[in-house]
Structures are given as structure tokens and as C-alpha cells.
Amino acid sequence: MATMWSRTERHKWMCLLFIGAVGLYASRAVMPIASVAIASELNWNRKEMGFMMGIFFWGYAVTQYLGGYLSDVFGGEIVIAISSVGWSILTVCFIWLPSINLGSNDIYGLFIITRFLLGIFQGFYYPSLASLMANRVQVSNRNITFAVITAGTHLGILSTRYFGKFLLQKEKTTKKEKTKKYQNLYNFSN
DSSP: OOOOOOHHHHHHHHHHHHHHHHHHHHHHHHHHHHHHHHHHHHTOOHHHHHHHHHHHHHHHHHTHHHHHHHHHHHOHHHHHHHHHHHHHHHHHHHHHGGGSOSOHHHHHHHHHHHHHHHHHHHTTHHHHHHHHHHHHSOHHHHHHHHHHHHHHHHHHHHHHHHHHHHHTOOOSOOHHHHHHHHHHHHHHHO
16 A cells, blocks of 8 residues: 655645646636637538537546556556646647648548547546545545645636637637637647
């Protein structure tokens, strides 16, 4: 069994996991905000965008059990670190996907795969966090530690939505400039 974190270690991990939760939910919230700009640029309809947003949760659901199991075997610290690198890289991929010189259907397929993989990598976060809480945080400190960390989820969503409206603000722009705006939003969320 892993040793419990000291007060100093707990505070460091709490801050790190709070920042991770902000990034996790900012990354998750950016697609619905940028969906109109993306659909406009790539000529996708509502059905295609709905599938694009929903496929994330299929990937997310697939990894819940696996995330908990791997965290118990290898440690939540390792699983969260690896999955965080994965979803961060995938979020950056959304910036470059529209500029790949492929047909519209191929780009759509890449978006679907990337969004599904994003769900898979993000699905490891909370099972790993639960493992960390159980194995590294004393019972008397678990509530406050978990509360501070999960507050990051709300900050991630709120900050992405708040700043997203400025980054995507409607102006007279060319199609390329609109693309740059939602790419800036993805940069912000990462």
C-alpha cells in the first residue's frame, strides 16, 4: 500500500490536480463552443456535429473501469500523468486537423477518431483520482482535498466559455480568420 501524503505533499498534489481538472474540463468544453465555427468552415451539418460531440462520451465510458484498475495496479499518479499527456496532445491536434489537405469526409473521420480518443484519455482521470484519494489522502482530509480538486472542473468550463466568447466573437472575417479564432480557443483550453 502506498504511503499517505504529508500535508505539504497533499497541498502540492491538490494544486496540481486542481490545474489538471481545469485543463481537463476546458479541453472537454471547447468543442461545443467552437462547433458552429468548425461546422461552418468544414460544411458539416447538425447531425454530423452532434455525432462529433457525442462520440467523446463513448470513449469516456469505455475507460472508467480500466482507469480504476490500472490506477490500483500502477498508481493513480502514473495513470493521471500518462492520460493527461494524451488528452493534451489530442486537444492540440484539433488545431491542426482542419489544415490537413484531405477530403471533407477524411477530415471528419479524423475528427471523430480524435474526439473518441480524447474521451478515452479523459476517462482515466476520475478513476485515477478516486484511487489517489483512497490510497494517498488521510480520511480526515479527503473531503476538502476532493472539493478543491473538483472545483477545477467548474473553473475549466467557466473560463473556456467566458474567454471563448471573446475569441470567437463575430466580426467581419474571412474563413481563414474564423479558423484561426477557434484554433486560438483550443490553444487557450490546453
